[in-house]
Amino acid sequence: MFSFKCKYFNQGKEFLSRIKDDLHRHFFSLIFFGFTECCTLLKKLQRHPQSFDMKRIQNLFLFIMLIAINAYGQNASRIDIAIPFLTITPDAIAGGLGEQGIATPADVFSQQWNPAKYTYSDFSYGIGSSYTPYLSQLVDDIFLGNVNAFGRINDRSIWAASIRYFSLGEFEKTDIIQNSILGLGFEHPNELAIDFSYALEMGEAFSLSVTGRLISSDLKTNNDAHPNAAISFGADVSGFHQGDWKKWGQNMVLWRYGFRISNLGPKIRYDGPRSRSSFIPTNLGIGAGMDLRLETSNILGFYAEFNKLLVPTTKQCQKDNQSCQDIGLLEGVFTSFSSEENQFNLISYSIGTSFSFRDQFILRAGYFGESEIKGPRRFFTVGTGMKRRNLNIDFSYLFVVSSTPSPLDNTLRLSASWLWN
Numbered sequence: 001m002f003s004f005k006c007k008y009f010n011q012g013k014e015f016l017s018r019i020k021d022d023l024h025r026h027f028f029s030l031i032f033f034g035f036t037e038c039c040t041l042l043k044k045l046q047r048h049p050q051s052f053d054m055k056r057i058q059n060l061f062l063f064i065m066l067i068a069i070n071a072y073g074q075n076a077s078r079i080d081i082a083i084p085f086l087t088i089t090p091d092a093i094a095g096g097l098g099e100q101g102i103a104t105p106a107d108v109f110s111q112q113w114n115p116a117k118y119t120y121s122d123f124s125y126g127i128g129s130s131y132t133p134y135l136s137q138l139v140d141d142i143f144l145g146n147v148n149a150f151g152r153i154n155d156r157s158i159w160a161a162s163i164r165y166f167s168l169g170e171f172e173k174t175d176i177i178q179n180s181i182l183g184l185g186f187e188h189p190n191e192l193a194i195d196f197s198y199a200l201e202m203g204e205a206f207s208l209s210v211t212g213r214l215i216s217s218d219l220k221t222n223n224d225a226h227p228n229a230a231i232s233f234g235a236d237v238s239g240f241h242q243g244d245w246k247k248w249g250q251n252m253v254l255w256r257y258g259f260r261i262s263n264l265g266p267k268i269r270y271d272g273p274r275s276r277s278s279f280i281p282t283n284l285g286i287g288a289g290m291d292l293r294l295e296t297s298n299i300l301g302f303y304a305e306f307n308k309l310l311v312p313t314t315k316q317c318q319k320d321n322q323s324c325q326d327i328g329l330l331e332g333v334f335t336s337f338s339s340e341e342n343q344f345n346l347i348s349y350s351i352g353t354s355f356s357f358r359d360q361f362i363l364r365a366g367y368f369g370e371s372e373i374k375g376p377r378r379f380f381t382v383g384t385g386m387k388r389r390n391l392n393i394d395f396s397y398l399f400v401v402s403s404t405p406s407p408l409d410n411t412l413r414l415s416a417s418w419l420w421n
Helices: 013-019 027-047 054-072 092-096 115-120 314-320 329-335
Strands: 125-133 143-152 157-167 171-177 180-187 190-201 206-218 230-242 246-248 251-264 283-294 298-309 347-357 361-370 379-388 391-400 411-420
Touching: 092 361, 092 379, 092 391, 092 411, 115 157, 115 190, 115 206, 115 230, 314 329
Parallel strands: none
Antiparallel strands: 125 143, 125 411, 143 157, 157 190, 171 180, 190 206, 206 230, 230 251, 246 251, 251 283, 283 298, 298 347, 347 361, 361 379, 379 391, 391 411
Protein backbone atom coordinates (compact mmCIF):
# COMPACT_ATOMS: atom_id res chain seq x y z
CA MET A 1 0.00 0.00 0.00
CA PHE A 2 2.90 2.35 0.64
CA SER A 3 5.50 3.48 -1.83
CA PHE A 4 8.33 5.97 -1.44
CA LYS A 5 8.48 6.54 -5.21
CA CYS A 6 6.47 9.73 -5.26
CA LYS A 7 6.71 10.86 -8.86
CA TYR A 8 4.39 13.81 -8.49
CA PHE A 9 4.07 16.51 -5.90
CA ASN A 10 0.32 16.03 -5.44
CA GLN A 11 -0.55 18.58 -2.77
CA GLY A 12 -0.38 16.10 0.10
CA LYS A 13 -3.83 14.53 -0.18
CA GLU A 14 -2.81 11.59 -2.32
CA PHE A 15 0.12 11.05 0.02
CA LEU A 16 -2.23 11.18 3.03
CA SER A 17 -4.45 8.46 1.58
CA ARG A 18 -1.49 6.28 0.63
CA ILE A 19 0.14 6.30 4.08
CA LYS A 20 -2.81 6.26 6.45
CA ASP A 21 -2.23 2.63 7.55
CA ASP A 22 1.59 2.87 7.63
CA LEU A 23 2.30 6.12 9.49
CA HIS A 24 3.77 4.38 12.53
CA ARG A 25 5.74 1.70 10.70
CA HIS A 26 7.49 4.20 8.42
CA PHE A 27 7.87 7.04 10.90
CA PHE A 28 11.56 7.85 10.40
CA SER A 29 11.33 7.34 6.64
CA LEU A 30 8.41 9.77 6.59
CA ILE A 31 10.44 12.38 8.43
CA PHE A 32 13.18 12.04 5.83
CA PHE A 33 10.65 12.12 3.00
CA GLY A 34 8.90 15.18 4.45
CA PHE A 35 12.24 16.96 4.80
CA THR A 36 13.18 16.27 1.18
CA GLU A 37 9.74 17.40 0.00
CA CYS A 38 10.14 20.66 1.93
CA CYS A 39 13.54 21.23 0.29
CA THR A 40 12.07 20.46 -3.13
CA LEU A 41 9.19 22.84 -2.50
CA LEU A 42 11.57 25.65 -1.50
CA LYS A 43 13.60 25.14 -4.66
CA LYS A 44 10.45 25.25 -6.78
CA LEU A 45 9.33 28.40 -5.01
CA GLN A 46 12.64 30.04 -5.89
CA ARG A 47 12.42 29.02 -9.55
CA HIS A 48 8.67 29.45 -10.09
CA PRO A 49 7.26 31.66 -7.30
CA GLN A 50 4.07 32.32 -9.26
CA SER A 51 3.13 28.63 -9.61
CA PHE A 52 2.47 27.77 -5.95
CA ASP A 53 -0.60 29.00 -4.08
CA MET A 54 -1.56 28.90 -0.43
CA LYS A 55 -3.52 25.67 -0.83
CA ARG A 56 -0.33 23.77 -1.60
CA ILE A 57 1.27 25.19 1.52
CA GLN A 58 -1.78 24.15 3.58
CA ASN A 59 -1.61 20.60 2.33
CA LEU A 60 2.10 20.36 3.15
CA PHE A 61 1.25 21.66 6.62
CA LEU A 62 -1.36 18.89 6.91
CA PHE A 63 1.34 16.33 6.11
CA ILE A 64 3.67 17.77 8.74
CA MET A 65 0.84 17.79 11.30
CA LEU A 66 0.20 14.08 10.66
CA ILE A 67 3.86 13.35 11.35
CA ALA A 68 3.56 15.22 14.66
CA ILE A 69 0.42 13.27 15.59
CA ASN A 70 2.22 10.05 14.79
CA ALA A 71 5.13 11.05 17.01
CA TYR A 72 2.67 11.79 19.83
CA GLY A 73 1.51 8.15 19.79
CA GLN A 74 4.83 6.39 19.29
CA ASN A 75 5.19 5.35 22.91
CA ALA A 76 1.58 4.21 23.29
CA SER A 77 -0.04 1.00 22.13
CA ARG A 78 -2.26 1.87 19.20
CA ILE A 79 -5.21 0.52 17.23
CA ASP A 80 -4.77 0.46 13.45
CA ILE A 81 -7.97 0.50 11.41
CA ALA A 82 -8.95 1.23 7.84
CA ILE A 83 -12.11 3.04 6.68
CA PRO A 84 -12.07 5.42 9.69
CA PHE A 85 -14.81 7.56 8.12
CA LEU A 86 -17.30 4.95 9.41
CA THR A 87 -16.62 6.28 12.91
CA ILE A 88 -17.42 9.91 12.00
CA THR A 89 -20.77 11.21 13.24
CA PRO A 90 -22.77 12.05 10.11
CA ASP A 91 -25.82 13.90 11.46
CA ALA A 92 -26.48 17.01 13.52
CA ILE A 93 -28.92 15.40 15.98
CA ALA A 94 -26.35 12.95 17.36
CA GLY A 95 -23.64 15.58 16.83
CA GLY A 96 -25.36 17.92 19.28
CA LEU A 97 -25.61 15.25 22.00
CA GLY A 98 -21.90 14.51 22.31
CA GLU A 99 -21.90 12.27 19.24
CA GLN A 100 -24.19 9.51 20.49
CA GLY A 101 -27.38 7.87 19.28
CA ILE A 102 -27.73 4.29 20.53
CA ALA A 103 -30.37 5.05 23.20
CA THR A 104 -31.72 8.44 22.13
CA PRO A 105 -35.22 8.99 20.67
CA ALA A 106 -35.84 7.56 17.21
CA ASP A 107 -35.18 9.86 14.26
CA VAL A 108 -34.58 9.46 10.54
CA PHE A 109 -30.81 9.11 11.12
CA SER A 110 -31.11 6.11 13.47
CA GLN A 111 -29.62 3.96 10.69
CA GLN A 112 -26.09 5.01 11.68
CA TRP A 113 -26.63 4.41 15.40
CA ASN A 114 -29.31 1.84 16.18
CA PRO A 115 -31.84 0.90 13.46
CA ALA A 116 -33.89 -0.99 16.05
CA LYS A 117 -35.15 2.43 17.21
CA TYR A 118 -37.16 2.83 13.99
CA THR A 119 -39.92 0.57 15.30
CA TYR A 120 -40.70 3.22 17.93
CA SER A 121 -40.91 6.10 15.47
CA ASP A 122 -44.12 8.12 15.52
CA PHE A 123 -43.99 8.19 11.71
CA SER A 124 -44.33 5.50 9.07
CA TYR A 125 -41.89 6.98 6.55
CA GLY A 126 -39.00 9.39 6.56
CA ILE A 127 -36.11 10.68 4.48
CA GLY A 128 -33.23 12.90 5.53
CA SER A 129 -29.85 14.22 4.54
CA SER A 130 -26.82 15.60 6.37
CA TYR A 131 -23.72 17.54 5.41
CA THR A 132 -20.52 17.87 7.45
CA PRO A 133 -17.51 19.92 6.29
CA TYR A 134 -14.51 17.98 7.59
CA LEU A 135 -11.07 19.30 8.57
CA SER A 136 -12.40 22.75 7.73
CA GLN A 137 -9.52 24.35 9.65
CA LEU A 138 -7.10 23.00 7.04
CA VAL A 139 -8.89 22.59 3.71
CA ASP A 140 -12.25 23.52 2.21
CA ASP A 141 -13.09 20.58 -0.05
CA ILE A 142 -13.28 17.58 2.31
CA PHE A 143 -16.79 16.68 3.48
CA LEU A 144 -19.04 13.86 4.69
CA GLY A 145 -22.54 13.60 3.24
CA ASN A 146 -25.26 11.04 3.86
CA VAL A 147 -28.84 10.28 2.87
CA ASN A 148 -31.18 8.14 4.99
CA ALA A 149 -34.66 6.71 4.41
CA PHE A 150 -36.95 4.32 6.24
CA GLY A 151 -40.42 2.88 5.72
CA ARG A 152 -42.84 0.84 7.78
CA ILE A 153 -43.66 -2.62 6.42
CA ASN A 154 -46.32 -3.39 9.03
CA ASP A 155 -47.01 -2.62 12.68
CA ARG A 156 -43.95 -4.59 13.84
CA SER A 157 -41.29 -4.23 11.15
CA ILE A 158 -39.46 -1.47 9.29
CA TRP A 159 -36.83 -1.29 6.55
CA ALA A 160 -34.17 1.40 6.34
CA ALA A 161 -31.38 2.32 3.93
CA SER A 162 -28.60 4.90 3.77
CA ILE A 163 -25.67 6.10 1.71
CA ARG A 164 -22.61 7.76 3.25
CA TYR A 165 -20.10 9.48 0.98
CA PHE A 166 -16.79 10.83 2.25
CA SER A 167 -14.98 13.09 -0.21
CA LEU A 168 -11.27 13.64 0.32
CA GLY A 169 -11.29 16.61 -2.01
CA GLU A 170 -9.60 17.19 -5.31
CA PHE A 171 -5.91 17.40 -6.13
CA GLU A 172 -3.96 18.02 -9.28
CA LYS A 173 -1.05 15.77 -10.21
CA THR A 174 1.92 17.69 -11.58
CA ASP A 175 5.42 17.07 -12.81
CA ILE A 176 8.34 19.35 -13.67
CA ILE A 177 9.67 19.02 -17.21
CA GLN A 178 12.40 21.38 -18.40
CA ASN A 179 11.86 23.76 -15.48
CA SER A 180 8.14 24.09 -16.18
CA ILE A 181 5.22 22.60 -14.32
CA LEU A 182 3.05 20.23 -16.34
CA GLY A 183 -0.46 19.33 -15.19
CA LEU A 184 -1.23 15.61 -15.33
CA GLY A 185 -4.93 15.65 -14.46
CA PHE A 186 -7.05 15.63 -11.32
CA GLU A 187 -7.87 12.91 -8.81
CA HIS A 188 -10.90 12.69 -6.50
CA PRO A 189 -10.26 10.13 -3.71
CA ASN A 190 -13.39 9.11 -1.82
CA GLU A 191 -14.96 6.47 0.41
CA LEU A 192 -18.51 5.15 0.30
CA ALA A 193 -20.81 2.99 2.46
CA ILE A 194 -24.24 1.69 1.42
CA ASP A 195 -26.39 0.23 4.22
CA PHE A 196 -29.67 -1.69 4.36
CA SER A 197 -31.42 -2.60 7.63
CA TYR A 198 -34.40 -4.58 8.82
CA ALA A 199 -35.88 -3.91 12.27
CA LEU A 200 -38.45 -6.09 14.04
CA GLU A 201 -40.37 -5.42 17.23
CA MET A 202 -39.94 -8.51 19.42
CA GLY A 203 -42.37 -7.47 22.12
CA GLU A 204 -44.12 -4.46 23.53
CA ALA A 205 -40.90 -2.80 24.67
CA PHE A 206 -37.99 -4.39 22.77
CA SER A 207 -36.83 -4.57 19.15
CA LEU A 208 -33.89 -6.01 17.20
CA SER A 209 -32.32 -5.07 13.89
CA VAL A 210 -29.74 -6.41 11.46
CA THR A 211 -27.77 -4.36 8.95
CA GLY A 212 -25.71 -5.22 5.89
CA ARG A 213 -23.10 -2.78 4.59
CA LEU A 214 -21.09 -2.48 1.38
CA ILE A 215 -17.89 -0.46 1.83
CA SER A 216 -15.75 1.05 -0.91
CA SER A 217 -12.48 2.93 -0.34
CA ASP A 218 -11.10 4.55 -3.48
CA LEU A 219 -7.84 6.18 -2.42
CA LYS A 220 -5.77 5.25 -5.45
CA THR A 221 -4.57 7.07 -8.54
CA ASN A 222 -4.64 5.80 -12.09
CA ASN A 223 -0.87 5.29 -11.93
CA ASP A 224 -1.02 2.72 -9.12
CA ALA A 225 -0.35 -0.95 -9.78
CA HIS A 226 -3.79 -1.73 -8.30
CA PRO A 227 -5.88 1.35 -9.14
CA ASN A 228 -9.25 -0.20 -8.25
CA ALA A 229 -11.10 0.71 -5.06
CA ALA A 230 -10.72 -1.55 -2.02
CA ILE A 231 -13.97 -3.35 -1.18
CA SER A 232 -15.21 -4.86 2.07
CA PHE A 233 -18.46 -5.80 3.78
CA GLY A 234 -19.85 -5.23 7.24
CA ALA A 235 -22.77 -6.39 9.35
CA ASP A 236 -24.44 -4.86 12.40
CA VAL A 237 -26.66 -6.30 15.14
CA SER A 238 -28.49 -3.92 17.47
CA GLY A 239 -31.22 -3.95 20.09
CA PHE A 240 -33.37 -1.30 21.69
CA HIS A 241 -35.72 -1.09 24.67
CA GLN A 242 -38.21 1.72 25.15
CA GLY A 243 -40.64 1.63 28.06
CA ASP A 244 -43.89 3.47 28.65
CA TRP A 245 -44.36 6.82 30.31
CA LYS A 246 -44.62 6.29 34.07
CA LYS A 247 -45.31 8.68 36.88
CA TRP A 248 -42.19 9.87 38.71
CA GLY A 249 -42.97 12.34 41.45
CA GLN A 250 -44.99 15.13 39.87
CA ASN A 251 -43.68 14.37 36.38
CA MET A 252 -43.65 11.50 33.88
CA VAL A 253 -40.53 9.54 32.94
CA LEU A 254 -39.58 7.21 30.06
CA TRP A 255 -36.47 4.99 29.96
CA ARG A 256 -34.50 3.72 26.97
CA TYR A 257 -31.64 1.24 26.64
CA GLY A 258 -29.75 0.02 23.59
CA PHE A 259 -26.73 -1.84 22.26
CA ARG A 260 -25.04 -2.15 18.90
CA ILE A 261 -22.27 -4.32 17.46
CA SER A 262 -21.23 -2.72 14.18
CA ASN A 263 -18.93 -3.37 11.22
CA LEU A 264 -18.43 -7.10 11.69
CA GLY A 265 -16.61 -7.85 8.49
CA PRO A 266 -13.41 -9.08 6.84
CA LYS A 267 -10.17 -7.13 6.85
CA ILE A 268 -9.57 -4.90 3.85
CA ARG A 269 -6.61 -4.88 1.44
CA TYR A 270 -5.65 -1.96 -0.79
CA ASP A 271 -2.98 -3.47 -3.03
CA GLY A 272 -4.16 -6.91 -4.07
CA PRO A 273 -4.73 -10.23 -2.27
CA ARG A 274 -1.15 -10.51 -0.95
CA SER A 275 -0.84 -6.97 0.37
CA ARG A 276 -1.06 -5.77 3.95
CA SER A 277 -4.55 -6.13 5.46
CA SER A 278 -6.27 -3.79 7.92
CA PHE A 279 -9.19 -4.21 10.30
CA ILE A 280 -12.35 -2.26 9.63
CA PRO A 281 -13.69 -0.41 12.74
CA THR A 282 -15.70 -3.17 14.44
CA ASN A 283 -17.31 -1.58 17.50
CA LEU A 284 -19.39 -2.42 20.56
CA GLY A 285 -21.62 0.33 21.92
CA ILE A 286 -24.14 0.46 24.78
CA GLY A 287 -26.33 3.36 25.84
CA ALA A 288 -29.07 4.47 28.18
CA GLY A 289 -31.41 7.41 28.20
CA MET A 290 -34.17 9.02 30.24
CA ASP A 291 -36.84 11.48 29.13
CA LEU A 292 -38.57 13.57 31.77
CA ARG A 293 -41.85 15.19 30.74
CA LEU A 294 -42.31 18.59 32.35
CA GLU A 295 -45.79 20.07 32.47
CA THR A 296 -47.66 18.96 29.34
CA SER A 297 -45.45 19.05 26.26
CA ASN A 298 -41.92 20.01 27.36
CA ILE A 299 -39.39 17.16 27.62
CA LEU A 300 -35.96 17.14 29.28
CA GLY A 301 -33.68 14.26 28.21
CA PHE A 302 -30.47 12.80 29.64
CA TYR A 303 -28.37 10.28 27.70
CA ALA A 304 -25.11 8.37 28.11
CA GLU A 305 -23.18 6.07 25.79
CA PHE A 306 -20.01 3.96 25.92
CA ASN A 307 -18.09 2.55 22.94
CA LYS A 308 -15.17 0.17 22.52
CA LEU A 309 -13.46 -0.86 19.30
CA LEU A 310 -13.42 -4.65 18.94
CA VAL A 311 -10.02 -4.40 17.27
CA PRO A 312 -6.82 -5.46 19.08
CA THR A 313 -4.09 -2.99 19.87
CA THR A 314 -0.56 -3.66 18.64
CA LYS A 315 0.36 -4.70 22.19
CA GLN A 316 -2.47 -7.25 22.32
CA CYS A 317 -1.53 -8.65 18.91
CA GLN A 318 2.03 -9.28 20.10
CA LYS A 319 1.10 -11.31 23.18
CA ASP A 320 1.88 -14.61 21.37
CA ASN A 321 4.69 -13.14 19.26
CA GLN A 322 2.19 -12.39 16.50
CA SER A 323 1.47 -9.28 14.50
CA CYS A 324 -1.95 -7.87 13.73
CA GLN A 325 -1.44 -9.15 10.18
CA ASP A 326 -1.73 -12.73 11.50
CA ILE A 327 -5.06 -12.18 13.25
CA GLY A 328 -8.48 -12.50 11.59
CA LEU A 329 -11.86 -10.99 12.39
CA LEU A 330 -13.16 -13.29 15.15
CA GLU A 331 -9.78 -13.77 16.78
CA GLY A 332 -9.33 -10.00 16.69
CA VAL A 333 -12.64 -9.44 18.49
CA PHE A 334 -11.69 -11.75 21.37
CA THR A 335 -8.08 -10.53 21.46
CA SER A 336 -9.34 -6.96 21.93
CA PHE A 337 -10.49 -7.97 25.44
CA SER A 338 -7.16 -9.54 26.48
CA SER A 339 -5.49 -8.47 29.73
CA GLU A 340 -2.47 -6.91 27.98
CA GLU A 341 -4.43 -3.64 27.98
CA ASN A 342 -6.45 -1.88 30.67
CA GLN A 343 -9.90 -2.14 29.11
CA PHE A 344 -11.09 1.11 30.69
CA ASN A 345 -8.42 2.97 28.71
CA LEU A 346 -9.96 1.66 25.46
CA ILE A 347 -13.49 2.93 26.12
CA SER A 348 -14.80 6.25 24.84
CA TYR A 349 -17.83 7.84 26.45
CA SER A 350 -20.33 10.58 25.79
CA ILE A 351 -23.05 12.26 27.80
CA GLY A 352 -25.76 14.52 26.46
CA THR A 353 -28.88 16.40 27.35
CA SER A 354 -31.74 17.93 25.38
CA PHE A 355 -34.72 20.13 26.04
CA SER A 356 -37.75 20.01 23.74
CA PHE A 357 -40.16 22.93 23.92
CA ARG A 358 -43.67 21.98 22.77
CA ASP A 359 -42.14 19.53 20.29
CA GLN A 360 -41.25 22.50 18.05
CA PHE A 361 -37.86 23.71 19.24
CA ILE A 362 -35.02 21.61 20.70
CA LEU A 363 -31.77 22.55 22.43
CA ARG A 364 -28.97 19.98 22.76
CA ALA A 365 -25.59 19.79 24.49
CA GLY A 366 -23.07 17.04 25.11
CA TYR A 367 -19.53 16.00 25.92
CA PHE A 368 -17.31 13.33 24.34
CA GLY A 369 -14.18 11.98 25.97
CA GLU A 370 -11.66 9.18 25.88
CA SER A 371 -8.57 8.12 27.82
CA GLU A 372 -5.43 10.15 27.19
CA ILE A 373 -3.74 6.85 26.39
CA LYS A 374 -6.21 6.18 23.58
CA GLY A 375 -6.16 9.63 22.02
CA PRO A 376 -6.77 13.38 22.35
CA ARG A 377 -10.50 13.48 21.49
CA ARG A 378 -12.22 15.55 24.18
CA PHE A 379 -14.80 18.05 23.10
CA PHE A 380 -18.14 19.70 23.86
CA THR A 381 -21.00 19.87 21.40
CA VAL A 382 -24.06 22.06 21.19
CA GLY A 383 -26.99 21.89 18.83
CA THR A 384 -30.47 23.02 18.06
CA GLY A 385 -33.43 21.72 16.09
CA MET A 386 -36.60 23.19 14.69
CA LYS A 387 -39.76 21.38 13.66
CA ARG A 388 -42.38 22.71 11.29
CA ARG A 389 -45.12 20.17 10.68
CA ASN A 390 -43.29 17.27 8.99
CA LEU A 391 -40.01 19.14 8.31
CA ASN A 392 -37.09 19.03 10.76
CA ILE A 393 -33.95 21.19 10.52
CA ASP A 394 -31.03 20.51 12.88
CA PHE A 395 -27.63 22.10 13.48
CA SER A 396 -24.71 21.12 15.72
CA TYR A 397 -21.35 22.64 16.55
CA LEU A 398 -18.23 21.03 18.06
CA PHE A 399 -15.45 22.74 19.97
CA VAL A 400 -12.38 20.97 21.35
CA VAL A 401 -11.28 21.26 24.98
CA SER A 402 -8.27 18.92 24.76
CA SER A 403 -4.82 20.43 25.28
CA THR A 404 -3.82 18.84 21.95
CA PRO A 405 -4.87 21.01 18.96
CA SER A 406 -7.40 19.24 16.76
CA PRO A 407 -8.39 19.82 13.13
CA LEU A 408 -11.95 18.86 14.17
CA ASP A 409 -12.35 22.06 16.18
CA ASN A 410 -15.29 24.25 15.10
CA THR A 411 -16.95 21.44 13.10
CA LEU A 412 -20.46 22.40 11.98
CA ARG A 413 -23.11 19.86 10.92
CA LEU A 414 -26.41 20.46 9.14
CA SER A 415 -29.27 17.95 8.82
CA ALA A 416 -32.73 18.14 7.28
CA SER A 417 -35.45 15.50 7.33
CA TRP A 418 -39.06 14.99 6.23
CA LEU A 419 -41.31 12.50 8.01
CA TRP A 420 -44.89 11.49 7.27
CA ASN A 421 -47.56 8.83 7.86
